[in-house]
Amino acid sequence: MKNALRYLIPSLFLGGLMLQASAQKKIDNTPSVNVFIGTGGHGHTYPGPSMPFGMVQLSPDTRLEGWDGCSGYHYTDSLVYGFSHTHLSGTGCSDYGDILFMPTTGEPKLLNTEYRSSFRKKYESGSPGYYKTRLDKYNVNVELTATPRVGVHHYDYPNTPQANIIIDLKHRDEVRDAWIEVVNDHEVRGFRRSKGWAEDQYVYFYARFSKPFKTYGVALNDQVQQGKTKVEGKNVKMYLQFDNPGDVVSEVALSSVSAEGALKNLDAEMHDYGFDFKKIEKAAHNTWVNELAKIQVEGGSPPPQQSLQSAQNLYNGYNPYGGYSVGPQPKAPPVVIDQGKIKRNIFYTALYHTMLAPNIYNDVDGQYRGMDQKVHTANGFNYYTIFSLWDTYRAEHPLLTIIDKKRTLDFIKTFLAMYDEDGVLPVWPVGSWETYCMVGNHSIPVIVDAYSKGVRDFNTDKALYAMKAVVNRKQFGLGSYKNNGAVLADDNDESVSKTLEYAIDDWCIAQFAKMLNKQADYDEYIKRAQYWKNLYNNQNGYLQARTNGSWYAPFDPSEVNQNYTEGNARQYAFLVPQDVETLIAKMGGRNKFEARLDELFNTKAKITGKDQPDISGLIGQYAHGNEPSHHIAYLYNFTDDPTKTQLYLSKIMKDEYSDGPDGLAGNEDCGQMSAWYVMSALGIYNLMPGGQQYQVGLPQFDKAVISLENGKKFTVYNAAAASSNIYLQGMSLNKKPYNKLYLTYDDINKGGDFEYFAGRLPNRLFVQDLEKPSSKIVDDLIVSNPYFVAPSGTFKDNISIEIKCADADAKIYYTTDGSAPTASSTLYAAPVKLTKTTILKAIAVKDGKSSFVDAGVFKKGDGK
Structure with a gap:
């Protein structure tokens, strides 16, 4: 019996491990990601592979200039110049496109108009961590994949003694300095220093090839330098030539520090692969499987029988509102469209997009180039760049605060390191350069939101000191803001937008000070958080620019002018998320506030003034294609008719997102456009980062499970997600009736089940009795100017x-x-x-x- 037990116990243990491993196996959501969403229209995304928040973004370059060429790729293009290793995801300014590789055949050409090739959509495909296309001009099949710091190319050449790889360091931005060098017949390395959106950007690379090249040529000013292994200058290129290699795998590592740093990255991340492209691609795929499993959604479409019946009804000419139509009927039922699959594609592509930026910037040994252009070492954390904070503080970072606290802590430590290096918290850093793009100082709400939700392992005293320092400098109208209680139009352009964004930052500083028991700082900054009141024109109910002690005139709320950042007075009338209830009172109460929201969504008035392509995705003059509108639909939760939150969320999600290349209403903006969808599809939205309340919205799936880093799960149910039933009829939290229009962070972080019951018709009597969210400043009230x-x-x-x-x-x-x-x-x-x-x-x-x-x-x- 003892011998039997001896064998039985290990068997039970192994069986338990197998069951546990089976239970922990992640569902693969990568097939639901369409990497081409946003590559058309004005989404400005790229389709090539990157690891989650990776240093390398290896993607095809099809467009060299123009606003819709910001990512280097546009879906409508049919010519490709090559495949560069850095790209920006959905920005409205151009940069990156560093270190271009292009496979060719025949006599090597160095001009991009000569080496570029046509390509066709039917041969192009992609998925997280993978891209594939065929170059028509050369009959070369191209596959791309990546690790965090290495881009990996697989070129399948036709039978030819002249199989080339062109390396172009002049590609895209103005080059300040560059060099390239042949190390041996398997390796090359180089450097590019360029000026674009970032005034000074350093990129080093080290490339290794699976097969030896038989010859090469290094070129300066498009002239091959005979007998040389290295050239330096502003127009530096190279060709490598292989003798009928069949296929070649190229591994290209990047670094902002040095070529030696790039080599360390290459050795560290390629150590286990031995040029096995499929193995590298599989590892990339598995990484994305794990990341995308953080949120698991199910359903969103009618059951198959219901879908079939709906299709049959359409085939029979049945109209649910008017019976059967008269006339000849089709001979076959229409194709059943799985709307749930479409929604899942949109959702997981959005989740994927939220994980493409910010980008890791330090090498494997921790070294990175800082904002002072000096080399530093990140000790115990990863240092990042590409923070589109004016956009991403609204939904992208609040989402990551829920599902990726560890990385969020690294972001905060990066901010504080940037402060040490440059004297300011970041505004919009590209590489190791601060662009100061957009308005506000929105690393502040990112820090405060994270701290308020348990991310606290950083130097909080230093963070508060840095926050105060950055909002009290005299750049960008801050002096006018501090001296006058608002940025005056006499002193600075975009004065209304700056005032409103600065007041949001100040509210966050006040909350941070309060949590740190810094009463004097709280008192000061809660006053500043109310400076929006000094731009409130009680004669017309708009937030309006001030000039010469009066209101800016003539005034047209539909006009886009120098007083607003990518918007007009209609859109900016509601950018007071820290003090919504006071704004409501100033507008005359809930009914009048609701009427103003209605006017925004339903106005027939046309936008006037300067042309601003960012103002897109219009519903009335609500502009979902640009970030200042993103919170507005949720403001109906503060009125007597919250059913309009559900109505407009439904409309926005249906009309402004799709699973095609033009599936985004505007620029992706490093994850914000997608994060809005992810949060809204889950049925929650953090109206004011740093606050504890999440607005109840409109869940889009039968079931959505958020896996939290504390090991718990928060699950959102909506059995009517697939139907036209969008209006709230009831809620439960952990099986108990729930009567609030918001959830708290603790509700989510503790794990549990939230159920949303929907109906076809608005249930105003029910929602009017629900507890409304709160957003009101009550301390140290100021007197309006x-x-x-x-x-x-x-x-x-x-x-x-x-x-x-x-x-x-x-x-x-x-x-x-x-x-x-x-x-x-x-x-x-x-x-x-x-x-x-x-x-x-x-x-x-x-x-x-x-x-x-x-x-x-x-x-x-x-x-x-």
Whole structure:
């Protein structure tokens, strides 16, 4: 019996391990990823392989210039120049496209117009970690895959003694300096320093080939330098030639530090593969399987029988609203379209896109080139670049805070390292260069949102110090913001957008200070978080630019002008996610706020002003193709009719996303456009990063399971996800009735089951009784700045100026001698009449608190 047990116990143990391994096997969601979504239209994505957040983005280059060539590829193109190793995912500015490789046959050509080739869509395919095409000109089949720091090419040549690889370091951006060198008959290395969106970008590479090249040529200014193994200059290229090799595998590692660093990356990441392309591609595939398994969705389409019946009804001419149609019927039922499969394709492609950026930037030994252009070492974390923070703070980073806390911590440590190197937290870094693109300082909400949700293993005192330093510098209107309680149009362009984004950042600093028990900092920054009030024009209900103490005029809310960043007053009227309830009150209450939202989504007015292609994906003047609109549909949850949140979410997800190349409403923007879909399809949305509430939206799948890093799972159910039933009828959380229009972070992080019950018709009586989300600043309330109402800033004989304030019960005091007004100055009671050039200044006082000084210069026509 003992002997039997001796064999039985190990058998039971091994059996348990097998069951455990089976239970842990990840479902492969990569077939649901269409890497070509966003490569058409204005999505600006690329189809080639990259590892999750990898340094290398190896992809075909088909377009060298123009706004729709930002990623280097557009789906409508039919010529390919080659395959470069760095690409930007969905940006609105061009850069990267570094280190171009192109296989050719025959006599080597060095001009891109001569070595480029046509290619056809029927031979092109891709999946996460893999891309394939055929070059018509050379009859060469190309396969690409990658590891985090290495791009791997597989070229299958026809029978030829002249099988070439062209290496072009002049490709795309302006080259500041470059060199290339032959190491031996299997290896080359090189360097490229370029100027594009990033003013100064360093890329080193080290390439190794599976077969020896029989000859080579290094070229300077497109002239081969005979007898040389190395050339340096601004126009550096090379050709390698193989003698009828059949196929060649090229492994190309990158580094921002040195060619030696690239070699270390190559040796470390290729060590186990021995030029086995299929093995490398399989490893890449498996990595993506694991990443995409973090969220598992099911369903989203009617059961097969229901689909078949629907198709049969259509075939029989049946209209559910009007019976059967009259007339000849088709001879065969139509093809059944699996809408659930389409939704899953959109979802998993979106999830894939959220994992393409930011990009790891340090070598395997931790070395990287910092923002000061010096070499540093990341100790105990990975250092990243490509942070499109104006976009991604809204949904991309809140999503990663849920499903990828470990990497989020590395992002924060990267931010603090960048602060050490450059003196500012990042705004929009490309490589080791700060572009300062877009407005705001949105590394701040990323840090604060992560900290509020448990990511805390970083130097918090240093983080707070850096936040305060970055928002108190004098760049980009921040001086005007601090001195006037708003960025004034007199001082800076895009003044409205800057004020609103700065106020969001300041709210985040206040919350961070509060969590760290820094009361004085909280008091200061919660006041600054209210500076949006100083741009609220209570006469028209818009957030409007201030100039010369008055409102910018003429004013058309549909106009795109210098006062707004990629938008207009209609879209920016709602960018106060930190203080929604106060905005509602200022607009006249919930009903009027709802009416303003309705107007945005339903207006027939056309957008006017300067042409701005980013303003796309329009529903009325709601612009889903650009980020400032992304939270707006969720604001109906604060009104008396939250069913409109469900209505417009349904419309946005159906109309603004598809599984074709033009499947994005606007630029992908490094994951934000896709992250909005992922979060919204899960039925949750973090309206204000740094807050604890997630808006309840409209789940798109029968079942969605979020696997959390704490080992727990949060599951969202919507049995009606496949139907036209979109309106909320009931909810349960962990099998208990739920009566809130929001979930908290703890609800999600603890794991559990959330069920959404939907119906075909709006159930306003039910949703009106649900607890609404909260978003209101109640501490240290400020007094809004007064404003002048005047026909112009110049006059001939005299001018009469009214002084008003959005805080109706505030008292206004003014001066006409240029001095700063106080509560002892003249109390405003009637319009101020001026007969000479005057500097008029005013303050508003309420409950002993004063506004900032409002000032304007009113000039008499003769200058006296």
